[in-house]
Every structure is written in C-alpha cells, then in structure tokens.
Amino acid sequence: MSENTKSIGETLRDARIAKGYTLDDLQQTTKIQKRYLIAIEDGNFSDLPGDFYVRAFIKQYAQTVGLDGNELLDEYSDQLPSTKTQEYVDRVNEDNPSTRSAQRKVDDRAAKIKRQVPIVAAVIVVVAVLIGIWLATTRSSQSSNKAQNVDSSSVSVSGSAAKSSSSAKASSKKTNSSSKKVSKASFSKVSTSGNATTYTMKNAPKDKTIKIKTSNNAWVSVTSAGTSAFQGTVTAAKTQSVKVSATATSVTLNLGNAPETKITIxxxxxxxSTATSSATTASSTNASSTTGSTAGTASSASSTTTSQVQNITVQFK
Structure with a gap:
C-alpha cells in the first residue's frame, strides 16, 4: 500500500497548478476531455470511458505537468483499477471524437490498400507476361539468325580457316559474290592481225586488276586510256599486279614472251593465242621499241628467236 497522504489526483492537481495550467489548458494540450481531467483529479475513475484508459490518461496528464508518468503509476498502483479488455478500447473510440477520427483514418488507409492490391497484382501479371513475350521473341530471333548463318556458311567457298564465325560468314558471302561475278565474265576474240589481237571482255567486273605471271623472264607493258599503267620485266614465277581504273573501257598489253605468260583480268x-607466228629478233626489237621499252630491255626480250611478241587489246563491255 502507498504511504502517501495525497491521492494521485491531488498530486496531479498540485503539479498542474504549480505549472500555472488551467484545466482548459491541459485539455487543449493533452486532447483529453476536461470532464475526464476533473474525474482524475477527484479520483472518480469510474467516470472515465473505461478502466483501460485510466492509466493512459493519468500517464499523459503526468508527463504534461512535468511528472514521471511511469513512476507515478507505480507509486499509486494500489489506487488505480486494473486494465481491462479490448471492449473498453472500443467504447472509448465511440466516445472520443479525436480517437474515432484517427481510427477512421486507419480504417480508410487499410481499405484503400485492399482496393489497390488487385490493381497492383494485375499490373505485375501484365508486366510478367510482357517480359515473357519479349524473352521468347528474342530467343526466337536469335535461333532464326543462327539458322540463317548456318545456311549461308554451308554454301560458302571452303578452303580457308576462319578466324572467327562472323569473319568466316562474311568471307564466304564475299567469295560467293566474287565467284558469281567472275563466272559471268567471258572473253571473245574480235580480230587478229599479225601479232596484234583484239578481245572483248563481256560482263567485265568493276575490279579490273590485271595479274601477270610468266615462267620465264619477260618484258611487259600495260596501257590504259593512253596512259602507261606498267612497263618493265616480269621475273619468272613472280606475279605482277597492275591496277586499272574501274571506269576503263579498254586496256592494251604488249607481251615480250606471250607463250610463257599468263594474264588474268x-x-x-x-x-x-599461241598460233601467232614467231617473231624474229628484228621484229621483236621493233615491237619493244614501239611500246617504249628501254634499249637494254628490248635486247633481252629479242635475244631468243623462239620468243613471241604479242600486242593484245581488251575491250570491256
């Protein structure tokens, strides 16, 4: 039992007066109705909405007037009713407007969340479906690309090792394209007069690079559009490449040793043609002089009576 001569209500009233608070001030600060504050000070706890809130109101009262609420409750615990069940909380909520308002806010928030749950769930389902469709489409596209790449690589010209799958496919496509272009090109002889022969190259490719290879040293000159593209001796077993303009309409080649020379365009x-009659030393020298060779080179080309000099003109169509 408490040995205090003052009741808990008197202790609270004295602390309130010492703080200079009126009951109206305390009501405004604590939001506890004035009649409940008076009941606490008078010790009429039965006038409060329920035993459950007796301790809560006293603790709030004590803290507002500068007292330790927990300590005060422990000190006067024998004067206070015990806490009751949830039914008292419900009754207090019905009587206290501020409590009812707070409870309504909680209920409204809970109801709003419940209403939003189906919407959020539907959005999640839609997003999951879209992601699934996107993944399926991506995988299908990748599979299709792989199949196309396999088909294209299967018809590629084989023989060279690919450094990577992408470079191999690109090389195969390029080789196929080049092969088609080369297969379309063809030569036809237009005329032959002495050691001069004219050919027509139908479906000539844009790349008109001339490659010259001979099994024996031979003097060669290449002229295109009236301009010398190459002039000199081609060493045996070596390949001489001569770049000709893609827009060139014809090219003229003077070969000092035609039977031993191979030309690709x-x-x-x-x-x-190897049917052209053999040129004598003099005629070989004259042909070499006509194409602008140096005296030493012409002598080298004409030193063998079995060499054949040919003047070949190729017209591009």
Missing part, C-alpha cells in the same frame, strides 16, 4: 584468265 578481274580473276578471269585471258585466252592468249
């Missing part, structure tokens, strides 16, 4: 072999 854009990858297509030129069918050099």
């Amino acid at each position: 854009g990858g297509k072999t030129l069918p050099i």
Whole structure:
C-alpha cells in the first residue's frame, strides 16, 4: 500500500497548478476531455470511458505537468483499477471524437490498400507476361539468325580457316559474290592481225586488276586510256599486279614472251593465242621499241628467236 497522504489526483492537481495550467489548458494540450481531467483529479475513475484508459490518461496528464508518468503509476498502483479488455478500447473510440477520427483514418488507409492490391497484382501479371513475350521473341530471333548463318556458311567457298564465325560468314558471302561475278565474265576474240589481237571482255567486273605471271623472264607493258599503267620485266614465277581504273573501257598489253605468260583480268584468265607466228629478233626489237621499252630491255626480250611478241587489246563491255 502507498504511504502517501495525497491521492494521485491531488498530486496531479498540485503539479498542474504549480505549472500555472488551467484545466482548459491541459485539455487543449493533452486532447483529453476536461470532464475526464476533473474525474482524475477527484479520483472518480469510474467516470472515465473505461478502466483501460485510466492509466493512459493519468500517464499523459503526468508527463504534461512535468511528472514521471511511469513512476507515478507505480507509486499509486494500489489506487488505480486494473486494465481491462479490448471492449473498453472500443467504447472509448465511440466516445472520443479525436480517437474515432484517427481510427477512421486507419480504417480508410487499410481499405484503400485492399482496393489497390488487385490493381497492383494485375499490373505485375501484365508486366510478367510482357517480359515473357519479349524473352521468347528474342530467343526466337536469335535461333532464326543462327539458322540463317548456318545456311549461308554451308554454301560458302571452303578452303580457308576462319578466324572467327562472323569473319568466316562474311568471307564466304564475299567469295560467293566474287565467284558469281567472275563466272559471268567471258572473253571473245574480235580480230587478229599479225601479232596484234583484239578481245572483248563481256560482263567485265568493276575490279579490273590485271595479274601477270610468266615462267620465264619477260618484258611487259600495260596501257590504259593512253596512259602507261606498267612497263618493265616480269621475273619468272613472280606475279605482277597492275591496277586499272574501274571506269576503263579498254586496256592494251604488249607481251615480250606471250607463250610463257599468263594474264588474268578481274580473276578471269585471258585466252592468249599461241598460233601467232614467231617473231624474229628484228621484229621483236621493233615491237619493244614501239611500246617504249628501254634499249637494254628490248635486247633481252629479242635475244631468243623462239620468243613471241604479242600486242593484245581488251575491250570491256
């Protein structure tokens, strides 16, 4: 039992007066109705909405007037009713407007959350479906690309090792394209007069690079559009490449040793005729002089009576 001569209500009233608070001030601060504050000070706890809130109101009262609420409750615990069940809380909520308002806010918030749950769930389902469709489409596209790449690589010209799958596919496509272009090109002889022969190259490719290879040293000159593209001796077993403009309409080749010389234009072999009569040393020298060779080179080309000099003109169509 408490040995205090003052009741808990008197202790609270004295602390309130010492603070200079009126009951109205305390009501405004604590939001506890004035009649409940008076009941606490008078010890009429039965006038409060329920035993459950007796301790809560006293604790709030004590803290507002500068007292330790927990300590005060412990000190006067024998004067206070015990806490009751939830039914008292419900009754207090019905009587206290501020409590009812707070409870309504909680209920409204809970109801709003419940209403939003189906919407959020539907959005999640839609997003999951869209992601699934996107993944399926991506995988299908990748599979299709792989199948196309396999098909294209299967018809590629084989023989060279690919450094990577992408470079191999690109090389195969390029080789196929080049092969088609080369296969379309063809030579046809237009005329032959002495050691001069004219050919027509149908479906000539844009790349008109001329490659010259001879089994024996031979003097060669290449002229295109009136301009010398190459002039000199081609060493045996070596390949001489001569770049000709893609827009060139014709090219003229002077061969000092035609039977031993192989010519390709854009990858297509030129069918050099070997039926031309053998040139004498003098005629070989004259032909070499006509094409602008140096005296030493012409002598080298004409030193063998079995060498054949040919002047070949190729017209591109």
